[in-house]
Amino acid sequence: MARERTWTLIGRDGKPYPSPVPGSLGGHRAGRLYGRLDCRAALQAIARGGYVKHRVFFRDEATAIVAGYRPCAVCMPAEYARWKSSR
Ligand SMILES: [Zn+2]
Numbered sequence: 001m002a003r004e005r006t007w008t009l010i011g012r013d014g015k016p017y018p019s020p021v022p023g024s025l026g027g028h029r030a031g032r033l034y035g036r037l038d039c040r041a042a043l044q045a046i047a048r049g050g051y052v053k054h055r056v057f058f059r060d061e062a063t064a065i066v067a068g069y070r071p072c073a074v075c076m077p078a079e080y081a082r083w084k085s086s087r
Helices: 038-050 061-066 077-085
Strands: 006-009 016-019 023-028 035-036 055-058
Touching: 006 061, 023 038, 023 061, 035 038, 055 061
Parallel strands: 006 055
Antiparallel strands: 006 016, 023 035, 023 055
């Protein structure tokens, strides 16, 4: 029997939901930030441990922003600069 794969993503309301497609961005729930899935800072933090339980995923950037997350300064410097100057 084929089992359909689902991914848990964070929606616009900041709550997790099951998605039929994987997220395009990763994030840190406690830090309220989002970044690329291959983010150097995130991967280092994951390797050290302690990050994984806060790891969240978003379908796209617009969803992450509406959910109240900010861009990662390491892997998304342009977005981060824009976010910072808009505050
Ligand atoms: Zn990053």
